[in-house]
Structure formats: C-alpha cells, structure tokens
Amino acid sequence: MTADTRADADRLVAAARAGQDEQAQADPVLDVRDLTVSYIGPDGGTVACRDVSFQLGRGEVLGIAGESGSGKSTLITALTRLQRPPATTTAGSIVFHPAGRPGIDLVPLGARALRKLRWTSMSIVLQSAMDALNPVMRLGDQFADVLRTHNRGMDRAAARTRTTELLGMVGISADRARSFPHEMSGGMRQRATIALALACSPQLVVMDEPTTAVDVVMQRQILAQVLRLRRELGFAVIIVTHDLSLLLEVADRIAIMYAGRIVEIGSARALYRSPAHPYTRGLRDSFPPLHAPLTTLHGIPGTPPDLRRLPSGCPFHPRCPVAVDACSTTPPPLVSLPEQAAECLLLTNEEAS
Amino acid sequence: MSTAPVLSAVDVTKHFVVRGAVGDSAVVRAVENASVDLHAGRIVAVVGESGSGKTTLARMLARFYDPTAGEIRLDGVSVSGRPTRAYHQDVQLIFQDPFGSLNPVHRVRHNLDRALRIHDRRMSAAERRRRAVELLERVSLTPGEDFLDKFPHELSGGQRQRVVIARALAVGPKVLLGDEPISMLDVSIRLEMLNLLDRLRREDGLALLYITHDIASARYVCDDVIVMYAGEMVEGGPKDEVIARPAHPYTKLLVESSPDPDRVGTVSRDELFDDAEALGEPPSLIEPPEGCRFHPRCPFAMERCRSEAPPRTDVGGGHWARCWLHQEGRAHEIGESTFAAALTRRDEQVRA
Structure with a gap:
C-alpha cells in the first residue's frame, strides 16, 4: 500500500467512524447517564461503578476494556439488570430506546416489565458457554424454550424451523439441534449461545468476554460472524473484554474503564493512534506488536487500586508516569477532544503536557 | 548453534489411553514425534491452540509424564524412569495458575524455605532466610523482607507468579519451563513478567521454554518459535x-x-x-x-x-x-x- 492510498483509507475509516459517533448521538439505542453501582456491605457501600455515562448508536459496536476489578462486569450486569444483591444501582439512568417507540428507563423497572424486554429487545452472551447452556437439554429444546417463551403463538414446527435458521447463521448444521452441549466443541458451544442470544431479534446484544475461552482462530471466526450478522440484522453490540488489541479491530468506539469510571471513550482509531489518557496509553503499550519492530515495553507498573480505599484526586495518579502534584488532589474533569473524551488533568493544562 | 543443548526432547511421542463408560478404551495421540533443543541463555517459544500438545510436551520435559516413544536428554544424557531430585534441581516447571501453585495456608517464607530445604539440607535456617530474601529481590519483589511474611492471598496475581518463579529459582535450575505463565495475569503486568524471564535468560544464562497461545508475546520474548498443531510440530525457526x-x-x-x-x-x-x-x-x-x-x-x-x-x-x-x-x-x-x-x-x- 502506498502512503497516499493509506492516508486515503485512514480518512475513509475516520469519516465512517466519526459518522457513527454522530449517529450515536442522533439516534441512540441506549443512553446511560451518571450510572453508579455499589456493593452494599455492613460497613457502607463499595462503589464499583461511578458516574458512568455513554450513548450507544443503533447498530454500533462499543467495546469496554479494563483490567480485572475495573468495574466492567459490574457495569454490564447493571445495564442488563442482571445484577444481584449486594450490587445495587444507587444513581443514574439507563434509557433504552426501542426503534420507533419512546425510551424506557431500565433502572426502576420491575421484573415483569423487564421480562418483556429480555431477549426480544436486549440479550446477553456470557463468557462461559458451558454455564450458559443447560447441560441436560438438547440444543434444539433450549432454542424452542426461548422462542416459545417469548412468542406464545409459535408452535413446535415453527420453532424447529427457526432453530435451524438460527444455527445456520453461525455455521452450525441443523442436525446439531439433537446434540447436548457436552457433545460440541467449545467454539461451537459459544457460537450456539450467540445464535441463542439472537433468537428473538434483539436490538442490543451485550457480550461478556465472548471469545476469552476459545482459541484465536475460533475467536476470529466468531467475531466475523457477529459482525456480519450485525450488518444484516442491525443490532448494536456492547462487547466487554480485557483484550484491548482485539477490541481495536472489532469495535467502532471503545470505553476504557479504570477503578469504576470510564476514563476515556472514543473511536477505536483515536484510542490506538493518539490515546489521550495515560492509562489508555499504558494499556495500549501492554500488547507487544505482531509485526512492528520490537522495543522493550513495561506495561503499567503497580496494581489497580482497592475500590474501598481509592486514592485521592485521580484514581490512576499513583501508577501514572506523567502525574503532576495536582493529580493527587484534584479529581480530573472530562475533557472533550475531536475524536474522544478523557478524564485527565493534563488535558486541561497545555504547559503540563 | 555451537553449544550443546542443556535439555532436549528427541522424537518424543505421548499417547494417553482413555476409558469410556462401557469398558471400551481409546488412544489420544497427544504428541507425535516432537523434538526440541533448549540452550543456555536462549528462549524457545512453543505456540499452538489448546489441544495442540504444548502442555503435554512441557510435562514430558519436566518428566511428569514418561514419553510413549522417544527420549528426553539432560546435558546429552538420556533420562528415563522416575525423575530424581537432581533432575528437578536442573529443570523446573512453572504453571499457568499462580493461585493454584502456592500453598494458601503458608506464608511466602514457608513456600520458599521448603524448596531451599529440600534441595540443600546442609543450609542453615539463617542462610535460608537470606537466600529467600535474595530470591524475592531477584524477581523484583522489593524489599524482599516485606514479602516473607505475607500469605498468598495477600498478594496480587502478578506478585504471586513472581513468588512461584522465585521458588523455581530456589533450587538453582538450568532450565525453566513456563506453561502459559502470564495468561492468567492482567495485561498491564504481563510485560514485566516477560521482561523478568528475559533477564533470567540474559543474566543467569537459563535455558527457557515459553509455552503460549499468544504469538505476539512469544515474539516479544523468545529467540526461536515452534508451532504445534494437533500434536505435531509443523514449523519452527527464528521468530x-x-x-x-x-x-x-x-x-x-x-x-x-x-x-x-x-x-x-x-x-x-x-x-x-x-x-x-x-x-x-x-x-x-x-x-x-x-x-x-x-x-x-x-x-x-x-x-x-x-x-x-x-x-x-x-x-x-x-x-x-x-x-x-x-x-x-x-x-x-x-x-x-x-x-x-x-x-x-x-x-x-x-x-x-
């Protein structure tokens, strides 16, 4: 590729992705504002997710990355209202916008109202397919179960036809409907759970580490299928993983979480080429390159903070290579940049950077 | 390569017999005719998907399993039968899971002390303590004194894996076999662990085998790479x-x-x-x-x-x-x- 065509490709991709950002604001499928989730304990609450706000456009792929304990799982169980005590949403709203209908705030919704939304409007793919599938039911019966629960009018024959169609979408042959989960490979099980999540044509699919348990070749196949189905069916995807290198390839936009906050959010390209938050930069540089010349890399020294005893000011300052004195006292504001937004004091202060 | 390999697998094969529910049995051909030479001061990476036989290969090299065919050579001498203590003084294996490989009811001091005691009975208690601190500092747990009295649960995943490596080093091995040593650690600390392996190779002249499914991390740390598929080595050479x-x-x-x-x-x-x-x-x-x-x-x-x-x-x-x-x-x-x-x-x- 010549420098010229590469620059052209860059511009095209940037334009396409910037377009998606605007689309997210104009017609969001999910609008999360100031979401705060605490784990309530005898000595008060531990805030695992603090003031999280973002919008997800229709058909958009949003990646959420962070280390263990950064709050990504807490965030998605809160979004899908699958959280269990002691986790409690203490503030904020999660407004879901079904196509052509007014938005619904999921936070105050009761079990019955939520049940109406589950699977038909939003669904989830869990990390371990073995735990998500019922080990004593044949695959086809599990599909029929979901289909007929959410569409009372569907008869057995119609459910069978739809199951074949769904399995076909992820490249599983129809005769597999007779199989039990343990008779299938890990990759096939994971693809089956994705087909199951799509059973009732949801507008939003949340994926929690969907490919962590499978090998890279299968990971690529699964993601290729998800991306094609998204193109054909138009659902939006939230994909959570610790593997930023993978998200950079798959997601339109990426949110980076640290100590329960989204510290940076922006287009995948911007986060890779010009990360604004030092933590994002550290995370990006924690993945050695596959082809580019090698240099000695150091990852991010130190360990994530204990959420019960967060450092003052910016929670990242004890590990931050570019921290200044003010970082330990002043909570960083959210600074908007052309392709991203980040919470870092240095962005407000030209001379410091 | 001019020097002789420290540890080699020569055409090793491992078949496992698995028994079904009704008395029938099957043979799993986990590794077939695999050969690898480990040299002092060099890192060989073995990459492949799960089930490709990389762990079985490492375990044959550590002599947890006897090869079905072929042989393991330490310093050019074929070894077989029950591994001796001397063998494990030369060859140490590090597992993937730092949570499972340290005794949770004992402090770091005990976990290290035991390795030191077993492999050198003449060492005095004071001497062992001094060595334990040295080992902890060798793996960048500084100051070492502060870590001696910690329990494994008080350490982060990365610190635990460092203790595991320190324990492996306690016996003064020539060869370190790492079976996915970083895959359970947070991404931000994986590189420091790879840098540590690199230091052990450069400064202590250890021969290292690095088993991983992550080609990028293999490229970062190794000299040579071997690719395994379905129990066979399909390609190898300079990374x-x-x-x-x-x-x-x-x-x-x-x-x-x-x-x-x-x-x-x-x-x-x-x-x-x-x-x-x-x-x-x-x-x-x-x-x-x-x-x-x-x-x-x-x-x-x-x-x-x-x-x-x-x-x-x-x-x-x-x-x-x-x-x-x-x-x-x-x-x-x-x-x-x-x-x-x-x-x-x-x-x-x-x-x-």
Whole structure:
C-alpha cells in the first residue's frame, strides 16, 4: 500500500467512524447517564461503578476494556439488570430506546416489565458457554424454550424451523439441534449461545468476554460472524473484554474503564493512534506488536487500586508516569477532544503536557 | 548453534489411553514425534491452540509424564524412569495458575524455605532466610523482607507468579519451563513478567521454554518459535522468519487470526474479517486425519497430503516446516494471499 492510498483509507475509516459517533448521538439505542453501582456491605457501600455515562448508536459496536476489578462486569450486569444483591444501582439512568417507540428507563423497572424486554429487545452472551447452556437439554429444546417463551403463538414446527435458521447463521448444521452441549466443541458451544442470544431479534446484544475461552482462530471466526450478522440484522453490540488489541479491530468506539469510571471513550482509531489518557496509553503499550519492530515495553507498573480505599484526586495518579502534584488532589474533569473524551488533568493544562 | 543443548526432547511421542463408560478404551495421540533443543541463555517459544500438545510436551520435559516413544536428554544424557531430585534441581516447571501453585495456608517464607530445604539440607535456617530474601529481590519483589511474611492471598496475581518463579529459582535450575505463565495475569503486568524471564535468560544464562497461545508475546520474548498443531510440530525457526514468512499454512492462519492493532485505520473492519467465518477447527486426537493432520482445513491440500505425513523441509537460516508444498515446488503459494482468501478461492473452485 502506498502512503497516499493509506492516508486515503485512514480518512475513509475516520469519516465512517466519526459518522457513527454522530449517529450515536442522533439516534441512540441506549443512553446511560451518571450510572453508579455499589456493593452494599455492613460497613457502607463499595462503589464499583461511578458516574458512568455513554450513548450507544443503533447498530454500533462499543467495546469496554479494563483490567480485572475495573468495574466492567459490574457495569454490564447493571445495564442488563442482571445484577444481584449486594450490587445495587444507587444513581443514574439507563434509557433504552426501542426503534420507533419512546425510551424506557431500565433502572426502576420491575421484573415483569423487564421480562418483556429480555431477549426480544436486549440479550446477553456470557463468557462461559458451558454455564450458559443447560447441560441436560438438547440444543434444539433450549432454542424452542426461548422462542416459545417469548412468542406464545409459535408452535413446535415453527420453532424447529427457526432453530435451524438460527444455527445456520453461525455455521452450525441443523442436525446439531439433537446434540447436548457436552457433545460440541467449545467454539461451537459459544457460537450456539450467540445464535441463542439472537433468537428473538434483539436490538442490543451485550457480550461478556465472548471469545476469552476459545482459541484465536475460533475467536476470529466468531467475531466475523457477529459482525456480519450485525450488518444484516442491525443490532448494536456492547462487547466487554480485557483484550484491548482485539477490541481495536472489532469495535467502532471503545470505553476504557479504570477503578469504576470510564476514563476515556472514543473511536477505536483515536484510542490506538493518539490515546489521550495515560492509562489508555499504558494499556495500549501492554500488547507487544505482531509485526512492528520490537522495543522493550513495561506495561503499567503497580496494581489497580482497592475500590474501598481509592486514592485521592485521580484514581490512576499513583501508577501514572506523567502525574503532576495536582493529580493527587484534584479529581480530573472530562475533557472533550475531536475524536474522544478523557478524564485527565493534563488535558486541561497545555504547559503540563 | 555451537553449544550443546542443556535439555532436549528427541522424537518424543505421548499417547494417553482413555476409558469410556462401557469398558471400551481409546488412544489420544497427544504428541507425535516432537523434538526440541533448549540452550543456555536462549528462549524457545512453543505456540499452538489448546489441544495442540504444548502442555503435554512441557510435562514430558519436566518428566511428569514418561514419553510413549522417544527420549528426553539432560546435558546429552538420556533420562528415563522416575525423575530424581537432581533432575528437578536442573529443570523446573512453572504453571499457568499462580493461585493454584502456592500453598494458601503458608506464608511466602514457608513456600520458599521448603524448596531451599529440600534441595540443600546442609543450609542453615539463617542462610535460608537470606537466600529467600535474595530470591524475592531477584524477581523484583522489593524489599524482599516485606514479602516473607505475607500469605498468598495477600498478594496480587502478578506478585504471586513472581513468588512461584522465585521458588523455581530456589533450587538453582538450568532450565525453566513456563506453561502459559502470564495468561492468567492482567495485561498491564504481563510485560514485566516477560521482561523478568528475559533477564533470567540474559543474566543467569537459563535455558527457557515459553509455552503460549499468544504469538505476539512469544515474539516479544523468545529467540526461536515452534508451532504445534494437533500434536505435531509443523514449523519452527527464528521468530521473525516464522512470523513474517510462515512456511506452513497453519502458521499463516494462526498469525493472521491474531489481533494486530497496527492494521486499525489502514484496513477497514469488513476487510479484516472478510472470509473468516469458516476457518475450521482442530481434529479429534483420537482419530486424527491421515497424512498431514492439517489437510482437511488446508486450502492448498493435494492428494498426497491426505495419505502421507509430510517430511521436515529446511527452508534456510534454521527455518523449517513440515508441508508437502515445499516438496512440490508450490511453497510460494503460501505467501500469495491471506489464508482466508485462499480458502474461499478453493471453495469456489470446488463448487465450479
């Protein structure tokens, strides 16, 4: 590729992705504002997710990355209202916008109202397919179960036809409907759970580490299928993983979480080429390159903070290579940049950077 | 390589017999005719997917398993039977899970002290304590004194894995075998662990085997890389040769499937994932395919690949592959397009 065509490709991709950002604001499928989730304990609450706000456009792929304990799982169980005590949403709203209908705030919704939304409007793919599938039911019966629960009018024959169609979408042959989960490979099980999540044509699919348990070749196949189905069916995807290198390839936009906050959010390209938050930069540089010349890399020294005893000011300052004195006292504001937004004091202060 | 290898596997094979519910049994052909030489001061990476036989190979080298055929040589001398204490003084294995490999009810001091005591009974308690502190500082747990009295649960995953490495070093080994030593750690601390392995290789002259499914991390730390598929070694050589110019179609598939953020912004996402929906899966090792085990997934497969196992071909500079394309003068085809595109092309030809 010549420098010229590469620059052209860059511009095209940037334009396409910037377009998606605007689309997210104009017609969001999910609008999360100031979401705060605490784990309530005898000595008060531990805030695992603090003031999280973002919008997800229709058909958009949003990646959420962070280390263990950064709050990504807490965030998605809160979004899908699958959280269990002691986790409690203490503030904020999660407004879901079904196509052509007014938005619904999921936070105050009761079990019955939520049940109406589950699977038909939003669904989830869990990390371990073995735990998500019922080990004593044949695959086809599990599909029929979901289909007929959410569409009372569907008869057995119609459910069978739809199951074949769904399995076909992820490249599983129809005769597999007779199989039990343990008779299938890990990759096939994971693809089956994705087909199951799509059973009732949801507008939003949340994926929690969907490919962590499978090998890279299968990971690529699964993601290729998800991306094609998204193109054909138009659902939006939230994909959570610790593997930023993978998200950079798959997601339109990426949110980076640290100590329960989204510290940076922006287009995948911007986060890779010009990360604004030092933590994002550290995370990006924690993945050695596959082809580019090698240099000695150091990852991010130190360990994530204990959420019960967060450092003052910016929670990242004890590990931050570019921290200044003010970082330990002043909570960083959210600074908007052309392709991203980040919470870092240095962005407000030209001379410091 | 001028020096003699410290530890070698020579044509080792491992078959496991598994018994079914009704008394029938099957043979799992986990590793077939694998050879590897580990040299002082060098790191060899073995990469492959789960079930490719990499862990079984490491365990044969650590002599947890006896090879079904072939032999393990330490300093050129064939070893067999029950491993002696002396063997494990020279060869140490580090497991993937730092949570499972430290005794949770004992402090760090005890975990290290035990290794020191078992391997040198004459060492005094004061001497052992001094050594334990030294070992902790060797793996960058400083000051070492502060860590002696901690319990494993008080340490982070990365610190625990460092203690595991310190314990392995306690016996003064010549060879360290790491079985996915970083895959359970947070990404931000993985590199420091790899840098530690690199330091042990450079400063202490250890011979290292690094087993991983992550090609990028293998490239970061190793000198040579070996690719395993379905129990067989399919390609090996200097890392940059193997990764930049794969000589086996499977290696090419593996490299192209690995995330490479450098492509972001230069190639559109659709292009990146095009044709990648049906790349296939590794076979069962109970009845592996005849001939080349990769032939059912290979876009270049010929008649010969279905019946005859390919021989090892040297492609220059220590780089080798087991693939018939090299014998048939078709090796150039591997580099001509992506694996996925080659597969799509073959399927179109089959349909036509």
